[in-house]
């Protein structure tokens with residue numbers, strides 16, 4: 001189904017109408033089956049407005065996108081909670097802390113997580129220190 005905004009050339013009134021397809025619209029128009037709702041004139045034209053069908057499918061896509069995004073955000077929250085509960089946050093001292101664990105065999109109950117630059121991560125990897133990179137979403141409320 002496709003929705004067109006039609007306009008009457010005689011009285012300039014416009015109204016919406018549904019058609020099975022754009023071909024059906026042309027067919028009905030040719031046979032003068034289309035008539036104005038107010039003056040009954042057959043001088044009906046399609047306005048240049050984009051058919052509603054397209055807008056409608058865009059809405060569906062957006063809804064799906066938001067749904068997926070919400071799911072991802074929810075997963076990220078779970079992930080963050082897990083990390084916060086099981087790892088110690090060391091902030092920008094990550095590279096330093098990672099090295100002290102590695103070289104001093106400093107025993108920590110928890111693993112650590114923090115902020116490191118790409119360069120720091122590369123250096124740590126070269127030194128044989130395992131790091132994992134995780135995507136992170138900042139808490140909105142702090």
Ligand SMILES: [Zn+2]
Nearest residue numbers: 008011036039
């Ligand atoms: Zn009319």
